Each structure stands twice: as structure tokens, then as C-alpha cells.
Amino acid sequence: MGLLGAIEAGGTKFVVAVADQDYNIVERAAFPTLNGEKTLDQVIAFFDQFEDIDAIGIAAFGPIDIVTGSRTYGHVLDTPKTGWSGYNFLGRMKAWRDIPYYWTTDVNGAGWAEFKTGAAKDVDNMVYLTVGTGVGAGIVSSGHLVSGYGHPEAGHIFLQKHPEDNYAGHCPFHGDNCLEGLAAGPAIEERWGTSAKGIADDDIAWKIEAFYLAQAALDYTMILRPDKIVFGGGVPHREILFPLMRESFAEQMSDYLNVPDLDEYIVPVANGDNAGILGCFYLAKTLVK
Amino acid sequence: MGLLGAIEAGGTKFVVAVADQDYNIVERAAFPTLNGEKTLDQVIAFFDQFEDIDAIGIAAFGPIDIVTGSRTYGHVLDTPKTGWSGYNFLGRMKAWRDIPYYWTTDVNGAGWAEFKTGAAKDVDNMVYLTVGTGVGAGIVSSGHLVSGYGHPEAGHIFLQKHPEDNYAGHCPFHGDNCLEGLAAGPAIEERWGTSAKGIADDDIAWKIEAFYLAQAALDYTMILRPDKIVFGGGVPHREILFPLMRESFAEQMSDYLNVPDLDEYIVPVANGDNAGILGCFYLAKTLVK
Ligand SMILES: Nc1ncnc2c1ncn2[C@@H]1O[C@H](COP(=O)(O)OP(=O)(O)O)[C@@H](O)[C@H]1O
Ligand SMILES: Nc1ncnc2c1ncn2[C@@H]1O[C@H](COP(=O)(O)OP(=O)(O)O)[C@@H](O)[C@H]1O
Ligand SMILES: [Zn+2]
Ligand SMILES: [Zn+2]
Numbered sequence: 001m002g003l004l005g006a007i008e009a010g011g012t013k014f015v016v017a018v019a020d021q022d023y024n025i026v027e028r029a030a031f032p033t034l035n036g037e038k039t040l041d042q043v044i045a046f047f048d049q050f051e052d053i054d055a056i057g058i059a060a061f062g063p064i065d066i067v068t069g070s071r072t073y074g075h076v077l078d079t080p081k082t083g084w085s086g087y088n089f090l091g092r093m094k095a096w097r098d099i100p101y102y103w104t105t106d107v108n109g110a111g112w113a114e115f116k117t118g119a120a121k122d123v124d125n126m127v128y129l130t131v132g133t134g135v136g137a138g139i140v141s142s143g144h145l146v147s148g149y150g151h152p153e154a155g156h157i158f159l160q161k162h163p164e165d166n167y168a169g170h171c172p173f174h175g176d177n178c179l180e181g182l183a184a185g186p187a188i189e190e191r192w193g194t195s196a197k198g199i200a201d202d203d204i205a206w207k208i209e210a211f212y213l214a215q216a217a218l219d220y221t222m223i224l225r226p227d228k229i230v231f232g233g234g235v236p237h238r239e240i241l242f243p244l245m246r247e248s249f250a251e252q253m254s255d256y257l258n259v260p261d262l263d264e265y266i267v268p269v270a271n272g273d274n275a276g277i278l279g280c281f282y283l284a285k286t287l288v289k
Numbered sequence: 290m291g292l293l294g295a296i297e298a299g300g301t302k303f304v305v306a307v308a309d310q311d312y313n314i315v316e317r318a319a320f321p322t323l324n325g326e327k328t329l330d331q332v333i334a335f336f337d338q339f340e341d342i343d344a345i346g347i348a349a350f351g352p353i354d355i356v357t358g359s360r361t362y363g364h365v366l367d368t369p370k371t372g373w374s375g376y377n378f379l380g381r382m383k384a385w386r387d388i389p390y391y392w393t394t395d396v397n398g399a400g401w402a403e404f405k406t407g408a409a410k411d412v413d414n415m416v417y418l419t420v421g422t423g424v425g426a427g428i429v430s431s432g433h434l435v436s437g438y439g440h441p442e443a444g445h446i447f448l449q450k451h452p453e454d455n456y457a458g459h460c461p462f463h464g465d466n467c468l469e470g471l472a473a474g475p476a477i478e479e480r481w482g483t484s485a486k487g488i489a490d491d492d493i494a495w496k497i498e499a500f501y502l503a504q505a506a507l508d509y510t511m512i513l514r515p516d517k518i519v520f521g522g523g524v525p526h527r528e529i530l531f532p533l534m535r536e537s538f539a540e541q542m543s544d545y546l547n548v549p550d551l552d553e554y555i556v557p558v559a560n561g562d563n564a565g566i567l568g569c570f571y572l573a574k575t576l577v578k
Contacts, residue, residue: 077547125437139512141435148414148430148514153546157508160449160466173545177449219446223428223512225437256462257442258366 004288005056006280007043009089010106011081011133014039016046017277018053021285026050028277035083036076040092047097055100055287057280059109060089062136066104066151074103100287105151106276110269111138112145113279114230118270123227127220128269129154131213132233135180141224155180159215162208167191183212185235201240209235210244211252217245217266218252221259228260232269242266293577294336294345295569298378299395300370300422303328305335306566307342310574315339317566324372325365329381336386344389344576346569348398349378351425355393355440363392391572394440395565399558400427401434402568403519407559412516416509417558418443420502421522424469430513444469448504451497456480472501474524490529498524499533500541506534506555507541510548517549521558531555 001021008015010033017028029046033039047053063077074090090103104112111128120126120140128138135155139146146152156171156178169176170187181187188196192205199205217229235241246262259265271278290310297304299322306317318335322328336342352366363379379392393401400417409415409429417427424444428435435441445460445467458465459476470476477485481494488494506518524530535551548554560567 137512141430141437142433144431144433146430146513149516149549150514150547152512152514154512156545157511158449158504158541160447173543177541215447219508220512222446223426223441223443223509224435225439225441227438252447252466254462256445258439260438 001288002052002054003050004281004284005047005053006277006284007056007058007060008106008109008276008280009033009058009060011061014043015277016043018047018050019281021288023278023281036087036089037083040089044096053097053099055102055284056093057102057109057282057284058090058093059104059106059276059280062105062151063153064089064105064151066147067149102280102283102287104145104283105136105138107136107138108145108151109138109279109283110232110271110275111140111230111279112282113271113275114232114269115140116282117278118275119230119267120228125224125226126228126230127154127224127226128230128232129216130233131183131231131235132185135184139224154220155184157216157219159212162211164204165191165208179212179216183209188235196235196238201238206238206240206244210241211248213241214245214248215252217249221253221257228264229266230269231267232275236268242268290577291341291343292339293570293573294342295566295573296332296345296347296349297395297398297565297569298322298347298349300350303332304566305332307336307339308570310577312567312570325376325378326372329378333385342386342388344391344573345382346391346398346571346573347379347382348393348395348565348569351394351440352442353378353392353394353440355436356438389576391569391576393434393572394425394427396425396427397434397440398427398568398572399521399560399564400429400568401571402560402564403521403558404429405571406567407564408519408556409517414513414515415517415519416443416513416515417519417521418505419522420472420520420524421474424473428513443509444473446505446508448501451500453493454480454497468501468505472498477524485524485527490527495527495529495533499530500537502530503534503537504541506538510542510546517553518555519558520556521564525557531557
């Protein structure tokens with residue numbers, strides 16, 4: 001048996017690593033994200049050190065084309081990031097070495113790690129939501145990552161505004177209509193004119209934030225009936241959000257649906273910063289016979 | 290090979306039928322829904338006529354417990370309908386004859402028929418939404434019916450109100466917060482104080498209705514990325530809703546996501562009134578070896 005490879009392709013940082021089949025990391029490197037071609041040069045220089053790689057999992061910032069059979073499968077789609085729109089990420093990797101690749105989104109990578117060995121390891125259905133610079137989701141239903149005509153963009157569902165919130169929203173497409181426009185880190189910072197980290201726990205900012213995240217959790221619940229909703233990313237580092245989200249969820253749901261105990265239902269990630277890389281290894285492993 | 294059985298268990302009417310393995314209906318009956326025990330008496334009297342039934346598909350009005358392994362699996366859950374709360378529907382059937390049963394919701398039954406041979410027969414991912422007395426959804430992701438801690442209740446996702454709508458909503462749990470409270474048949478009739486069938490095509494009523502259904506379609510799109518969204522039930526008999534929904538969908542989506550051509554994406558059912566029974570047969574067939 002050879003090694004497993006992982007590429008956690010973030011918008012600001014790339015992390016690459018190889019591990020043995022038991023997920024013990026053999027080597028790891030990180031570098032800032034440049035344009036597509038230059039970044040992939042570094043990725044390939046890293047993996048070139050290892051002769052015997054069985055498969056590589058790639059979890060990439062999006063939007064990306066993950067629809068098998070599509071003409072642009074494996075490409076990065078339209079993005080404001082310089083030197084990435086239309087870049088044939090997977091094609092470049094395959095041209096380098098023709099081994100199996102698991103090609104998916106960054107949130108699917110981290111979500112899959114939470115599903116396999118993290119906060120959702122004991123369930124079959126989960127939503128992993130990351131709330132940072134943007135909001136994104138990796139969704140598992142009956143043990144499978146949900147995707148269809150493309151990957152989920154569950155950060156852009158429409159929400160009702162909190163009655164005390166006058167903020168105009170920051171989604172370039174949906175303004176204050178969508179979750180990301182109202183509740184991502186930059187929205188918090190623009191709304192209150194200060195860094196999110198500096199806002200006190202008892203500030204109304206977190207009540208409003210919890211209201212939006214809970215309303216999103218409610219919509220995911222109605223549509224998917226997950227066993228667990230796992231929150232990752234920078235914003236949920238704010239621990240007070242968890243009791244506030246559970247309270248708001250119960251209030252908005254208004255006893256309509258049977259859900260698991262909220263302390264077990266609305267939970268933080270368990271894998272921490274390693275989730276992305278771990279998820280890539282787990283996904284790569286599914287390709288190894 | 291024996292026969293296939295179907296039970297379309299609606300809140301106002303039950304339809305039962307048997308068919309051969311090629312889905313040719315051998316016999317069919319319908320009767321009004323009484324309480325659980327009395328209705329099942331009639332169901333059983335019907336199937337007693339047939340010795341050789343391989344499996345029966347049951348598509349039941351909800352909420353019902355469809356979680357395998359649950360203590361109340363096969364039961365009807367809390368419902369305002371007299372004589373049904375807690376009724377052990379599946380248990381009664383199994384006590385009658387211990388054959389395989391596919392036990393699911395009415396919307397999963399009809400949705401599955403649309404998926405197999407109806408409007409969504411050529412795709413792998415779809416949402417079937419029925420808009421009638423209530424709003425419910427049957428969801429297929431990668432070929433599988435979505436369920437988890439329970440079945441979807443996608444009629445109760447939260448929506449933003451149309452700026453010209455002052456209606457207080459009719460969902461007993463969520464008032465004017467949710468899709469069903471704003472857009473089911475009774476909401477239309479209460480809002481405008483007249484029968485939905487009597488409202489003219491060019492009335493603003495349909496613009497508002499289309500706005501809500503399109504917003505729901507947008508949320509399903511963001512979360513599930515279906516290939517098709519199929520609308521059934523009484524309200525979408527109003528054909529003008531389809532162009533209005535497509536227009537509103539495009540406007541609210543604001544070019545964010547790549548979706549199929551809207552004329553192919555937001556479509557009416559193809560199976561018509563037979564969908565429920567057909568779906569039961571198709572589901573029963575999955576249990577026949
Ligand atoms: N303790 C905290 N409380 C509230 N917000 C925080 C906290 N720590 C980080 N954040 C916010 O999280 C966001 C960054 O999230 P992160 O997931 O690290 O970024 P990215 O999405 O770019 O990977 C920033 O907006 C930051 O203000
Ligand atoms: N052509 C039509 N235009 C608009 N609404 C209609 C039309 N036909 C039926 N409806 C509405 O559909 C609703 C009934 O939907 P239906 O699916 O038949 O009921 P149920 O959900 O009880 O099975 C009623 O509110 C009725 O007013
Ligand atoms: Zn948005
Ligand atoms: Zn509701």
C-alpha cells in the first residue's frame with residue numbers, strides 16, 4: 001500500500017500533506033494561495049517528493065465544477081480571485097500523475113471529516129456549516145455527500161431579518177436577503193463597525209447572529225432532517241453563540257418538529273483545524289481498493 | 290410472481306389498488322378517511338380479496354414515523370385528525386399479513402412516481418413540492434429519497450414576506466413565517482377572501498404566490514442543487530404560476546448560481562392524479578426479489 005495525499009485548497013492558504021493508510025501524517029506543507037498555475041506548481045513540487053501515492057483528496061475553495069461528465073468538471077468556476085476563473089485544477093493534477101483524485105469543495109472536505117471522526121461520527125445525516133469570511137455547508141444525507149447540478153451553496157438561503165437589524169447586508173448578489181449577507185464574519189464587522197473578536201459576549205450582536213444561524217438551522221432541519229448540525233469556522237469560536245442558537249432555534253421552531261436534544265443537535269466541530277486535511281485523506285481512501 | 294399493492298392514505302380519502310408486476314392495475318377502490326381503525330378495516334377487506342400479494346407500498350398523510358429502529362416506527366404521529374394520533378398503521382397491516390411493506394409519506398409516494406416515470410424521470414436529483422391544503426415535499430438526492438431524523442417537512446421553511454402582503458398567515462405553528470402559512474391553498478383563500486379558483490390570472494394574488502414558491506425553490510436549490518423542481522397539488526393547476534415563478538426565481542436568485550434552463554427546471558407534475566398509487570407500486574416493487 002502506498003500513501004494518501006491531501007490538498008486543502010483555501011482561498012488564502014493551501015495546505016498539502018501525505019499520510020500512510022492509517023492517516024499518520026508523513027509530511028505536510030502550507031503556502032499562500034497565488035494564481036492557479038503558480039499555486040499548483042508548488043503543490044506538484046511537494047507531491048513530487050513521493051513516488052508512491054495511491055490517491056489524493058482535493059477540497060477546494062469554490063465555486064468549482066464537481067458534476068461528473070460536465071465539460072468543465074474539475075475546473076474552478078467564475079470567481080473574483082485573480083488567476084483562478086476557469087482554471088483546470090484537476091486537469092493539471094492528472095497531467096502531472098494519473099492516479100485517482102477525489103475532487104470536492106473545501107466544506108465537503110471538512111464536513112466529511114466531522115462526519116467520519118468528528119462531531120457527527122455517530123450519525124448518518126448531518127449538516128456541517130462553516131461561518132467565517134463566507135458561509136458554506138457540507139451536507140451528508142444517508143451517509144452520502146449531497147450534490148446534484150452542482151455543490152450546495154447553503155450559505156445563500158434567504159432569511160427573515162431580525163426586527164432590530166437595519167444592516168444593509170454584504171452579499172454582492174443578495175444584499176441582506178441571504179444568510180451569508182447577514183451573518184458571515186464581514187457582515188458582523190461591517191454592521192457593528194468593529195472587529196468581531198472585540199464584541200462582548202453580552203452584546204446584542206450575538207443575539208442577532210444566533211437568530212440568523214438558528215433560522216438557517218431551522219430551514220436545513222425542515223428540508224433535510226439531519227441528526228446533527230455542526231458549526232465550524234471563525235465565528236463559532238464565540239462559544240456563547242451555542243446556547244443562544246439553541247434558544248432561538250426552539251423559539252422559531254415553536255414545537256413543530258421532533259428534533260434531537262438541542263445540546264446534541266447544534267454543536268461545534270470536533271476536529272478543529274485539522275478537519276480539512278483529514279477529510280481529504282478520508283475521501284482519498286474511498287478511492288483505494 | 291404475485292401482485293403489487295398500493296395504499297394512498299390521504300387525510301380526506303384513501304385509495305387502494307393492486308397491480309401486476311408491470312403495473313397494470315387489477316383492481317382499485319377509494320373511500321373516505323374515517324378514524325385509523327375503521328379505515329384500516331376497509332383497507333384490509335380490500336386486500337383480503339387477493340391471496341398472492343408480494344409487497345405493498347404505503348404513502349401516508351403525516352406526520353408519520355419512518356425512522357427504522359424507532360420505537361414508534363410505522364405509527365402516525367401527533368395529528369389533529371381524530372382517531373389517528375399514535376395509530377400503529379404499519380403494525381395493523383403486518384398483523385394482518387406479514388409481507389414486505391414500503392412505508393413512507395404521501396409526498397414521497399407521489400414524488401417517487403414523478404422521479405421514476407414522471408416529470409423528473411431523466412434526472413437523479415429532484416424536489417417534488419405539492420401545494421394544496423398544505424405544502425409538502427418529496428426529495429430525491431442522488432437517486433435516494435431524503436430522510437433522516439424523520440421525513441422532510443419542507444413546507445415549513447421560513448420565507449421573507451412579499452412587500453405588498455399584509456396577510457397574517459395561517460400556519461398554526463409559524464403564522465406568516467413559513468411557506469405553508471403564506472402559500473398553501475387556504476392561505477390564498479383567507480388572504481383574498483375568495484376561492485382560489487375564482488381569482489383571475491392577472492390578479493396580483495398570483496404574483497405574490499409565485500414570489501413565495503420561487504423563494505422556496507431558491508432555498509431548495511441552494512441546499513440541494515436539484516436538477517428539477519416539480520410542482521403538484523391543486524394550486525399549481527393554475528398554469529400562469531409557472532411563468533411567474535420562473536420570472537421571480539431569476540429575479541431573486543440574481544445570477545448567483547448556474548441552474549438548468551428555467552423552463553426545464555420549474556415544471557408541473559406529469560403523472561397527474563395517478564402519481565400517488567403509481568409511486569406506491571414502484572416502491573413496493575423495490576421490495577420484491
Ligand atoms: N472568537 C471569535 N468571535 C467571533 N468571531 C470570530 C472569533 N474568531 C474569529 N472570528 C471571525 O471569524 C472570521 C474568520 O473566519 P475563518 O473561518 O477563520 O475565515 P475563512 O473563512 O477566511 O477561513 C472573521 O470575520 C473573524 O472576525
Ligand atoms: N385552478 C386552480 N387555481 C388555483 N388554485 C386551485 C386550483 N384548483 C385547485 N386549487 C386550490 O388547491 C387547493 C386544494 O389542493 P389539493 O392538492 O387538491 O388538496 P389536498 O392538499 O387536500 O389534496 C385548494 O385550496 C384549491 O383552492
Ligand atoms: Zn447571497
Ligand atoms: Zn409552518
